[in-house]
Amino acid sequence: MSKLDSKIPEGPLETKWSSYKSSVPLVNPANKRSLEIIVVGSGLAGSSAAASLAEMGYKVKVFCFQDSARRAHSIAAQGGINAAKNYQNDGDSTYRLFYDTIKGGDYRAREGNVYRLAEVSAAIIDQCVAQGVPFAREYGGLLSNRSFGGTQVQRTFYAAGQTGQQLLLGAYSALQRQVGLGNVQMYARHEMLDVVVVDGKAKGIIARDLVTGKLERHSGHAVLLCTGGYGNVFFLSTNAMGSNVTAAWKAHKKGAFFGNPCFTQIHPTCIPVSGDHQSKLTLMSESLRNDGRIWVPKKKDDNRKPNEIPEDERDYYLERRYPAFGNLVPRDVASRAAKERCDAGYGVGASKMAVYLDYASAIERYGKQQANKLGETGASKERITQLGKDVVKEKYGNLFDMYAKITGENPYETPMRIYPAVHYTMGGLWVDYNLMTTVPGLYALGEANFSDHGANRLGASALMQGLADGYFVIPYTIGAYLSGQIRDKALPTDHEAFVEAEKNVQDTIDRLMNIKGSKSVDHFHKRLGKIMWDKCGMARNEKGLKEAISEIRALREEFWKDVRVLGGKNELNPELEKACRVADFLELGELMCIDALNRNESCGGHFREEFQTEEGEAQRDDANYMYAACWEFKPGVQFELHKEDLKYERIKVSARSYK
Amino acid sequence: MAATGLFLCVFLVEHLYTNLHLYWGDGGKEFNEMSHSMVHSIFIRIVEVVLFASIIIHVVQATVLTKKNSDARPVKYAIDGASMTSSWISRNMGLTGSVIFFFIVVHLYNFFLPYRITGEVGHDGQMTVAEKCAEALGNPVYAGLYLVAVIIMAYHISHGFASGFQTLGLNNKKYTPIWKMVSNGFAILMGLGFASFPVIFYVAKVMGKDLLHWNM
Amino acid sequence: MNLTLKVWRQKNASDKGSFATYQVNDISEEMSFLEMFDVLNERLIAKGEEPIAFDHDCREGICGMCSMHINGRAHGPWSGTTTCQLHMRAFKDGDTITVEPWRAKAFPVIKDLVVDRSAFDKIQSAGGFVSVNTGNAQDANCIPIPKDDADASFAAAACIGCGACVAACKNSSAMLFVSAKVSQFALLPQGQVERVDRALNMVKEMDAAGFGNCTNTGSCEAECPKEISLDNIARLNREYLMANLKK
Secondary structure (H helix, E strand, O other): OHHHOOOOOOOOHHHHHHHHHHHOOOOOHHHHHOOEEEEEOOOHHHHHHHHHHHHHOOEEEEEOOOOOHHHOHHHHOOOOEEOOOOOOOOOOOHHHHHHHHHHHOOOOOOHHHHHHHHHHHHHHHHHHHHOOOOOOEOOOOOEOEEOOOOOOOOOEEOOOOOHHHHHHHHHHHHHHHHHHOOOEEEEOOEEEEEEEEEOOEEEEEEEEEOOOOOEEEEEOOEEEEOOOOOHHHHOOOOOOOOOOOHHHHHHHHOOOOEEOOOOEEEEEEEOOOOOOOOOOOOEOOOOHHHHOEEEEEOOOOOOOOHHHOOHHHEEOHHHHHOOOOHHHOOHHHHHHHHHHHHHHHHOOOOOOOOEEEEOHHHHHHHHHHHHHHOOOOOOOHHHHHHHHHHHHHHHHHHHHHHHHHHHOOOOOOOOEEEEEEEEEEOOEEOOOOOOEOOOOOEEEOHHHEOOOOOOOOOOOOHHHHHHHHHHHHHHHHHHHHHOOOOOOOOOOOOOHHHHHHHHHHHHHHHHHHHHOOOEOHHHHHHHHHHHHHHHHOOOEOHHHHHHHHHHHHHHHHHHHHHEOOOOOOOOOOHHHHHHHHHHHHHHHHHHHHHHHHHOOOOEOOEOEOOOEOOOOOEOOOHHHHOEEEEEEEEOOOEEEEEEEEOOOOOOOOOOOOOO | OHHHHHHHHHHHHHHHHHHHHHHHOOOOHHHHHHHHHHHHOHHHHHHHHHHHHHHHHHHHHHHHHHHHHHHOOOOOOOOOOHHHOOOHHHHOHHHHHHHHHHHHHHHHHHHHHHHHHOOOOOOOOOOOHHHHHHHHHHOHHHHHHHHHHHHHHHHHHHHHHHHHHHHOOOOOOOHHHHHHHHHHHHHHHHHHHHHHHHHHHHHHHHHOOOHHHOOO | OOEEEEEEEOOOOOOOOEEEEEEEOOOOOOOEHHHHHHHHHHHHHHHOOOOOOOOOOOOOOOOOOOOOEEOOEEOOOOOOOOHHHOEHHHOOOOOEEEEEOOOOOOOOEEEOOEEOOHHHHHHHHHHOOOOOOOOOOOOHHHOOOOHHHHHHHHHHHOOOOOOHHHHHOOOOEOHHHHHHHHHHHHOOHHHOOOHHHHHHHHHHHHHHOOOEOOOOOOHHHHHOOOOOOOHHHHHHHHHHHHHHHHO
16 A cells, blocks of 8 residues: 555644745756656646746656647636635635635545645735736726635636636746747647656656657656546536546556546536537536526426516525525535436426526626616616626626527526536546656646545636646655656667557557447447436436446447547547547546445535435545545556545544535 | 828828919919929928838838738638628728829829929920819820829728828727728828819810919 | 538648538537537548548637638638637528638648647747746735726737637738737736837747738738737737837
């Protein structure tokens, strides 16, 4: 079990990180120049890490499969980024952010990591503002905040509904600056297809140039995987079409343990599926729950138009069930509550798999405020509505426009229809306090690791974690490993480990191309997604998970016999790219089900129907499952469980209540 | 382009002002005197050089620009929807500019050349400059060409004038609409002003009136 | 609805390329434009024909990867909309839709509808940043910024770098893209220190990449999915002029 040493520093929680920073070994500037670091992925974690490490003097290579680093899916994060700045004087503190995050994660995250995250959160905002990220501001010129689910303070910084975009462009600008200075070499349209491990240490990667199809060998003293989450295993998710698990999965197969794979976040406010053609789902930012009210009709199968249903025939079920947090309960709770109502027959819309997110009362409230502000005391109802719409437009205009484009409905007039969708994966590669996986020299940052969100992530915390890992954690913690590598030259790329890894990748590609079966890659991906959604989605049970495992195995076998990949391997071939990714999803999906089956409790995003309270709330089993489940890959797609017990020294573990 | 273009706009104002003297009806006396004094003013001679230089620079720059811009898209679109997103004139400044340039050459050949170079006009015992104008504008071919060129010039200015301010960085939310209005107003004014000469002189000629001497 | 699609097919950068015509039937108006392409590609695969390569990723209008020239328009007929957010409601049964890649010397075609936009990254590297190393920042609220300036800066920073401005411009000019980045920083106190070099270097890199020049036709603004304003171009011109006077 020595492999699972979390390396949490000794000492009181509050001083762990500062004393760690003061004692971690350093690498002198001359040595940094000869140490090469490979960063895979260019989202918030990847770009910020690459830029920071290059600023420090390391030689950095960055890989992304998109045509530019700026396209990474962090760009699509809408709502905001949390930081314990307490600018609103509402009692926020590092401890509160830490506490909210641990509680929000249903007590399945590590104290040490989460406290550090809360501790560096404030510096992220400082760094981003210094880079010229145009956060929203008040009229006095200072930064504005809003609140997000699972918290009772306003600590979320934002830039309209495009916070992820602005933060990523900030990190991207820092990265491009280093590219211009020659400190970073950028490899866009490149996909990592294997990690090269020598004597148990990560020494490089095999990447495919997606334009020429050529396999390349890249050597480095450390490899950082900043490759995001694996929500696309469900086919339909809010992830980008290209988001994938491949890099993390290849690392897993080379010895990196996979932590808590079944912890998936289903986001409550997404635009519902409209038909079989659906290729992805679109998130409507959680910030909409600040002002919107969620309801369904009190009557089953009510087919009236939403505006025809009178107030007393509406069930504002979140406000009813969770009066303390109301519409701002955490995501897992909100999602399950929506599913519960729809399953019980109260759903709305053509598919009956949706609930209403209503802005009518917010429009009225803002309209009245605005009328008061303008001194229009006798304003008519129409005038108030108009004023209210204008305010809502300023706050959420881009989201409302997006909704209108996708659905063809006007959300200012009629309530939006929303339904939960796969959004984020809390699970990922297991890492220690240094963000290093079980393979020395191989790191995982951001959503790709499992570390900070436990069984459920709070809104506006993903951006925080990605940037914390990249800007403020890895630049320190990587020294702990690299200081021991200064005598080693980068592994020559003609080393047999490179040759062998490249050959394996080539063989896999050749195998896929030569199947020449009858079904497209998407065909298999959709079927996998359906199995995962039905049996390993918002609610899971033993029977369904067992079925899912055997169905996925059968599907995987069928895939390797019958997939059709057209085009050539030595050219741009999106079908081949997809095939490589889906092949990995077909293995990951099984592991997710195995993990979900193993965890005989409900916690956070993992809801086992067998384990719930009489009121239908999740029922944890702290006595038996207060651990991170870490899976080791064994040949023949077998997995062995290792446990990292979670010890709460500071926080008193209790039932999570938002009532 | 912007600097020379805007300078040429200033010249147009001066040119129109001078030309308007043809309407004085004093037999072109005032107009001829202005023309004469221009020829003998050192200041005007310098401005003249700047003016010719501006025209040449404007034309050369435009040619280089058009070539470069065309090279920036070696393969054209099969369907080009530019007409849905921009005005015809903004996309055809090269074409309209070429027409104007052709006209300027003709114009110089008709007036500048005989007056200033070959000395066939405007000197003692010769036809005055004003008379030359009346004669030329009485010619249907020349009046027609003049009219067409002036209309095209007005269009050219309607885009060019505002565009010049944009290029010089003088636009923003507040000023852009003003410049656009000024630009259109200026174009209409110049267009109407210059178009009046071929129209009025030709109509007068057809009606047998002596426009140059109506006030005498 | 049933549609006729004329799509540019080009094997690789050195291939000449040509249009291929496809009959696409049973398309729902709920579909996004790219989902219609997914359907077409699935049908091509079933017939054993190579599917059409096109760039796309987030499919929510923010990553800037999708890039189709549809019926003569960058990102198609809806204004303020990326290709991925364009929905089939925009078309009628029986329509013929012509789809081409972005056309510009600086954006060479890689395959079918996929083009190389790395020139934008190079421009960004030339000056699209504030030189502040990680860890050097003061407290965020030490720099108060008037809300209007912050909002204007944000409006410029909303650019998604898709290249529609270049595709729409008859001169393939990248001025709107460059001006958006220059404006974002010019409007903020953080951007002042490197203001002069930023304008000079980014424009120099833009010219070197082979983009055309701005002739103020306004097509870029009309086609920009994020509705970036032409005012930014005026600002870039101003910044560039002032920078030239200083350096």
